[in-house]
Amino acid sequence: GLLIENISMRFDLPNGTSIQALKDVSLNIKEGELMSVLGPSGCGKTTLLNIIAGFLAPTEGQVVLNGHTVTGPDAERGMVFQQGALFEWMSVRENVDFGPRMKGLPRSERNETVEHLLEVVGLGDFKDKAVYELSGGMQQRVALARCLANDPDVILMDEPLGALDALTREKMQGLVLKLWKETGKTVILITHSVEEAILLGERLLVLAPRPGRIHKEYQLPYAEMGV
Ligand code: ADP
Numbered sequence: 001g002l003l004i005e006n007i008s009m010r011f012d013l014p015n016g017t018s019i020q021a022l023k024d025v026s027l028n029i030k031e032g033e034l035m036s037v038l039g040p041s042g043c044g045k046t047t048l049l050n051i052i053a054g055f056l057a058p059t060e061g062q063v064v065l066n067g068h069t070v071t072g073p074d075a076e077r078g079m080v081f082q083q084g085a086l087f088e089w090m091s092v093r094e095n096v097d098f099g100p101r102m103k104g105l106p107r108s109e110r111n112e113t114v115e116h117l118l119e120v121v122g123l124g125d126f127k128d129k130a131v132y133e134l135s136g137g138m139q140q141r142v143a144l145a146r147c148l149a150n151d152p153d154v155i156l157m158d159e160p161l162g163a164l165d166a167l168t169r170e171k172m173q174g175l176v177l178k179l180w181k182e183t184g185k186t187v188i189l190i191t192h193s194v195e196e197a198i199l200l201g202e203r204l205l206v207l208a209p210r211p212g213r214i215h216k217e218y219q220l221p222y223a224e225m226g227v
């Protein structure tokens, strides 16, 4: 499981002032759970995700994944960003293969994984296209496949569908749900859309305005029902 224990985050600015972004956030996220996170702009959602990822060290508290305290980024946690995190000049296939190649896995094994994932996200016919040639929705499919190729235990999504038009977004919500169900991975999904948070989440976390504290938590039936 994933334990978030009394996380507080204060950013000290060069001018001597500071910003308290998070205040005493504690969560116990079960393996395989999909938790969506809502909260007003600036309440610390991205900061929380970056702390869980290990990109940022919290001022107080700790993140414990599978019994180990998180001290930096590693392949146990994968990130999917809103946009712009892909290698645009590389092909779809090369993007998805990037993590496995860095790990030094043999080509035959990697090819199998990459081919499979590209089919799963519906990009089987676009393997050799460069990422910049693709639509926004297709690029986010690449981002999902690239994340899964690293086989993380926890997938952290920072508004992955936020830049998409409504119709594409709806299709992609279905894909996120499908991937979550098929892989059984723990997913934390930040979104600005109440509808998306409710549709996709099993559990919904609402953060209060800055400094972000837990405002409310809800258990939701929808994702479980396969809406
Ligand atoms: P959200 O994702 O909910 O919009 P963020 O986590 O991005 O909120 O930011 C929370 C607060 O912390 C904001 O006031 C933001 O300006 C501040 N903040 C975030 N990152 C930094 C940073 N690296 N340095 C200084 N302040 C930051």
Ligand code: ADP
Residues within 6 Å of the ligand: 133, 134, 135, 136, 137, 138, 168, 171
């Ligand atoms: P998505 O919902 O995946 O973003 P779009 O609605 O943008 O897809 O595009 C619909 C279909 O148009 C895609 O599934 C694909 O078959 C085709 N398409 C989109 N962009 C391209 C492209 N750059 N090259 C070839 N076909 C494309």
